[in-house]
Every structure is written in C-alpha cells, then in structure tokens.
Amino acid sequence: MSLKEEHFLNKDDGKSQYTEICSNEIDMKKDQNLNTVEERPIFQCCICGLTEHYDCFSNQVPFNRNIKTKADVYIARDPFSPRTKKQYLILGSACSICDKDICLKPECSLFYSKYFCSSCTRVNITHFPPKIQEKIRKTNRI
Incomplete structure (x- = not known):
C-alpha cells in the first residue's frame, strides 16, 4: 500500500477524523458567534439623561477616516443607514471644565471652540465674548 492510500484523509469510510474535527470546530464557532453580542459602551447626558450606545470617543470617525x-x-x-454609507451620529461630548458628559441639545451644552455644560456656562458666562453672552441670554438656552 502506498503512502497516499494510507493517509487518513483518503480513507473512504464516510467520515474521516479530519472532517469530524473541522465540523466540530465550525459548530463551536457558530455557537460562540450566536452567544456573543457586541457590547458597546453607553453615553448618558448628565443634564437631560439622554442614554445611547456609542462606538467611540474621539475627534476622528474610525469608520470614515476623512x-x-x-x-x-x-x-x-x-x-438607520446601511453600513456601506459610513454615516454616523455625534451624540455629545465632555464638558471642557467639569468633564461631565453632555449631549448636543442647546439646553444642555454650548460649543465655543470647546464644549461646555449649561452649569459651567452659567458660572463662567463672563468669560465668553459679549456677543456669545448676549446670544446665551436671548435664547434662554442655559
């Protein structure tokens, strides 16, 4: 008998040891994939309580490098959009003074070169330029 005929992959007994091992591994991987749910961290606004899962905290969108x-x-x-479109949502940021998480609602935050929560904006309103102070007071945002 030649080596080729003796190899366990060439046996014609219906199922070889190799195929049994591979099929068991594939079944185990399928079970693992079904049982594992991708855990994403949760963002929560400290002012209004908005809660949502997020993918990253960065100044660059990882799935759209541009x-x-x-x-x-x-x-x-x-x-709500297909993954191929690479669309994203900006949920919020951290206040640059107190480091609390805030959403982008006008009642919760102000962006002036950095993000500020409504509490820090009220306390430090005099540190903003007069035009920004006027807009804040006019719109009753904060």
Missing part, C-alpha cells in the same frame, strides 16, 4: 471634529465627541454609527 472626517475629523474640533473636539473629542461620542460617535455612534447611524442605525
């Missing part, structure tokens, strides 16, 4: 923001923001993939 886009950068001026400050680090919480970014989530847009759940």
